[in-house]
Amino acid sequence: MSKQNAPHPKNVAGDFYVVDQCCTACGVPTHHAPETFAFENDQSGASCYVHRQPTSPEEVDRALMVVRCQEFGCIRYRGTNPVILRRLTEADSGDQCDAPLPAGLRPVLRNHVAVEAKSRDARSWESDIVLKRFCQWLTDQLRHQTTPIIRSGSGASFSFSWTEKNFHPVMASPLGDGPGRWLLQHSGNLAASETIDEWLKGEDELGAVRWYSQEEWTRGLPGQTRPW
Incomplete structure (x- = not known):
């Protein structure tokens, strides 16, 4: 993982993470997946972080929607699940994955x-x-x-x-x-x-x-x- 993508210190261990000093409090993570993301405090400028990793297919779907809909690339996926890597690549969000992408994939509408x-x-x-x-x-x-x-x-x-x-x-x-x-x-x-x-x-x-x-x-x- 590059220094540029160093995770926020409050992220729990797991495949999804928030990059440290990147969040702009856009509200997208907590809107789509409040069970996964939270803010470190209620003050202006506070960063979000992953307070619990997704534990069901529905929660994974919502976390992936956050990765796709975010504004500044602060939410990333560092897992190696080939299905998730394919889905994010097809959604034109493969650049949010830390693992190498499977060959031959491309965005699909x-x-x-x-x-x-x-x-x-x-x-x-x-x-x-x-x-x-x-x-x-x-x-x-x-x-x-x-x-x-x-x-x-x-x-x-x-x-x-x-x-x-x-x-x-x-x-x-x-x-x-x-x-x-x-x-x-x-x-x-x-x-x-x-x-x-x-x-x-x-x-x-x-x-x-x-x-x-x-x-x-x-x-x-x-x-x-x-x-x-």
């Missing part, structure tokens, strides 16, 4: 997601109803800006944005010959995929989520349960 209805009522939904559910969640939970949903044949589309000038189009269309399956696509970035994934994790009427990059979808590959 998975912006295609297949979903299925979980109830009989949902099986009869049109594509615009699926997007209405997402649109309502965006405005209720995150207060994002959205455009009107437009139907086109059996498909539908709308756009959402964190800022007025950067809208991300989202399209929904039926998948396969039977009812109750849809493909959602967007033309935004990884954060757009994460936003859709967050909605789907809490959506009671939809399940069997599979994420694909454009290449994975075109080649008929099996996809995976999360964007990265």
